Amino acid sequence: MLIAHISDFHVFAHAAETSVVRADAADAARKVVADIAAFTPKIEAIMFTGDLTDGGSSEDYALLADILAPIDVPIFVVPGNHDKRAGLRAMFDGKLPFEPGASLHYETSFKGIRILALDTLLDGRVHGALNQIQLSWLDGKLAAPSKDLTLILMHHPAFPSAIAPLDDMALQDGRDTFERLIVAHQGPLRILSGHIHRPFQTLWNGIFCAVSGGPAFQHALALDPAAPEPATVNEPYAYFIHRISDERNVSIHTRYVEL
Ligand SMILES: [Fe+2]
Numbered sequence: 001m002l003i004a005h006i007s008d009f010h011v012f013a014h015a016a017e018t019s020v021v022r023a024d025a026a027d028a029a030r031k032v033v034a035d036i037a038a039f040t041p042k043i044e045a046i047m048f049t050g051d052l053t054d055g056g057s058s059e060d061y062a063l064l065a066d067i068l069a070p071i072d073v074p075i076f077v078v079p080g081n082h083d084k085r086a087g088l089r090a091m092f093d094g095k096l097p098f099e100p101g102a103s104l105h106y107e108t109s110f111k112g113i114r115i116l117a118l119d120t121l122l123d124g125r126v127h128g129a130l131n132q133i134q135l136s137w138l139d140g141k142l143a144a145p146s147k148d149l150t151l152i153l154m155h156h157p158a159f160p161s162a163i164a165p166l167d168d169m170a171l172q173d174g175r176d177t178f179e180r181l182i183v184a185h186q187g188p189l190r191i192l193s194g195h196i197h198r199p200f201q202t203l204w205n206g207i208f209c210a211v212s213g214g215p216a217f218q219h220a221l222a223l224d225p226a227a228p229e230p231a232t233v234n235e236p237y238a239y240f241i242h243r244i245s246d247e248r249n250v251s252i253h254t255r256y257v258e259l
Contacts, residue, residue, distance in 0.1 A: 008214025
């Protein structure tokens with residue numbers, strides 16, 4: 001079974017809110033979608049880790065729906081800091097089992113894989129937060145040992161990229177509690193995130209985590225802790241394809257798309 005992890009399309013119908021977003025962000029997103037739709041063997045599900053749109057207007061989500069139309073498999077999403085809950089909820093209402101209340105978190109499964117989707121959006125802020133409602137909910141979900149592979153989706157990484165200025169904008173509120181819950185859980189777990197706009201993988205507390213690239217722009221690799229916020233670079237776009245075997249072993253491949 002193949003599952004794709006994509007992120008940060010930042011599509012906009014009228015004008016971009018974010019200065020570094022490429023003017024042709026919608027075209028770039030369409031190229032990624034075309035690549036996924038044409039891939040063989042068939043990619044059976046998509047994990048989309050936030051910043052689907054740049055401004056979160058209803059027109060932005062209508063454009064996004066049009067861009068995603070070639071994909072005929074389930075798409076599991078979480079909001080990013082550039083999304084708006086109302087638009088995202090409207091687009092995926094009836095498709096994703098959002099919990100009651102304001103946050104767009106949910107649990108679901110796909111072919112034996114458990115998906116725990118978290119809402120780290122803090123209105124009006126770049127950094128992310130996990131509220132107490134979600135942390136308690138997650139505690140309940142992770143309390144029992146599980147042999148099933150669990151994928152946690154969350155836009156803001158709780159794990160460091162080591163690009164210091166970007167890590168300062170990642171998950172902040174609730175991060176320590178989240179880390180405790182993750183460390184205590186017994187079972188195979190992988191965390192998928194976005195937000196950093198540069199694809200990377202990391203082992204954090206013994207858990208494999210990844211950030212998928214964002215086609216709307218990509219940050220340069222700046223690992224000097226004293227370096228300022230990295231500029232954007234024109235490098236090949238990359239997302240991840242997980243190949244999950246019947247034994248639940250996972251091979252993760254980087255897939256490049258010429259934009
Ligand atoms: Fe983003």
